[in-house]
Amino acid sequence: MKVAVFSSKPYDQDFLERANQGQHELVFHMPPLNRDTALLAQGCDAVCGFVNDNLDRDTLNQLAEHGVRLVALRCAGFNQVDLLAAAELGITVARVPEYSPHAVAEHALALILMLNRNLHRAYNRVRENDYSLNGLLGFDLVGKTVAVIGTGKIGQTFAQIMLGIGCRVVAYDPFPNSELTARGVDYLSLEAIWAQADIISLHCPLNDATHHLIDAQSIALMKDGVMIINTGRGALIDTKAAISALKQRKIGYMGLDVYEEEADIFFEDHSNHLLQDDVFARLMTFPNVVVTGHQAFFTHEALTAIARITLANITFFEQQKLDKVWLVNPPAPDPQPAGE
Numbered sequence: 001m002k003v004a005v006f007s008s009k010p011y012d013q014d015f016l017e018r019a020n021q022g023q024h025e026l027v028f029h030m031p032p033l034n035r036d037t038a039l040l041a042q043g044c045d046a047v048c049g050f051v052n053d054n055l056d057r058d059t060l061n062q063l064a065e066h067g068v069r070l071v072a073l074r075c076a077g078f079n080q081v082d083l084l085a086a087a088e089l090g091i092t093v094a095r096v097p098e099y100s101p102h103a104v105a106e107h108a109l110a111l112i113l114m115l116n117r118n119l120h121r122a123y124n125r126v127r128e129n130d131y132s133l134n135g136l137l138g139f140d141l142v143g144k145t146v147a148v149i150g151t152g153k154i155g156q157t158f159a160q161i162m163l164g165i166g167c168r169v170v171a172y173d174p175f176p177n178s179e180l181t182a183r184g185v186d187y188l189s190l191e192a193i194w195a196q197a198d199i200i201s202l203h204c205p206l207n208d209a210t211h212h213l214i215d216a217q218s219i220a221l222m223k224d225g226v227m228i229i230n231t232g233r234g235a236l237i238d239t240k241a242a243i244s245a246l247k248q249r250k251i252g253y254m255g256l257d258v259y260e261e262e263a264d265i266f267f268e269d270h271s272n273h274l275l276q277d278d279v280f281a282r283l284m285t286f287p288n289v290v291v292t293g294h295q296a297f298f299t300h301e302a303l304t305a306i307a308r309i310t311l312a313n314i315t316f317f318e319q320q321k322l323d324k325v326w327l328v329n330p331p332a333p334d335p336q337p338a339g340e
């Protein structure tokens with residue numbers, strides 16, 4: 001199949017070409033896929049997209065007109081695709097549901113340790129020949145209550161890591177994981193989670209139910225000095241509410257790999273430009289906030305698996321073996337209200 005690969009970086013090209021071995025014709029495009037760039041997919045049977053592409057109805061309409069029949073996402077999340085529009089247009093959507101849950105779970109741990117032990121500040125101090133310890137005081141993780149929101153593949157792996165460290169792990173997920181329950185994880189209501197957790201780590205998908213899950217209301221119910229870690233999706237957190245809570249020291253630490261307006265910032269070198277996003281700029285002024293640019297997935301093992309599974313999705317689609325494609329189905333319609 002001829003596949004237009006959007007948002008492609010040299011590392012994407014490297015891993016995808018190695019996995020492809022000439023099976024499909026891959027055409028690499030650096031710009032993200034959206035209504036302004038969909039034209040680049042003309043003559044292609046499939047597009048391969050990433051997290052900050054925007055496959056809204058308009059983009060999908062154009063793709064359908066150009067003959068595209070498959071959207072092969074090379075990521076786990078699919079909030080960037082209008083799934084109803086894709087289904088109506090007869091476009092199949094596939095994703096990579098699991099490549100390395102360890103990559104993301106271990107990055108969440110890295111953010112926790114960096115913040116807790118002030119490693120970002122210690123690194124700079126030592127390079128300045130400053131070995132003073134004032135302001136670097138941390139806390140032991142053992143015995144602390146860590147909340148995992150969303151115990152799917154990544155959340156489960158993260159929960160197991162934190163159990164290994166000796167934390168008490170509590171969780172919230174509409175579909176509790178019996179393996180975790182057996183290992184001592186307590187599933188609680190969100191209210192109980194906010195009240196009890198010392199550290200909250202977000203691993204649920206972004207959807208209508210989880211948009212701004214962390215907002216002024218939920219933050220008000222949290223422990224003073226709580227640590228919040230987000231390796232899920234940026235819009236799980238209302239950033240302005242988080243900034244206010246950081247200023248009041250209600251949030252004690254925040255580690256972010258994702259940001260709700262990241263599409264205009266992340267994955268590019270802006271070092272010669274002025275930062276235009278004032279909310280993000282304010283976030284970067286806090287010494288107790290660490291931000292990484294959506295790199296939790298970025299390990300050798302994960303990129304190898306992403307390339308392999310993305311190409312397998314394309315091959316199985318071409319062979320019409322849809323039972324072997326990791327399909328993303330449109331959401332079920334809301335049930336009709338009962339009564340008259």
Ligand code: NAI
Binds near residue numbers: 204231232257
């Ligand atoms: P998954 O589908 O295995 O697990 C998601 C879990 O969230 C499921 O158990 C589901 O029941 C639960 N969930 C659904 N609605 C919920 C709600 N309202 N509250 C709490 N839990 C809810 O997904 P996986 O692979 O664990 O990935 C989780 C998320 O991590 C993805 O949706 C994606 O947004 C993000 N991600 C971020 C990466 C990064 O590089 N920063 C890389 C990969 C994924």
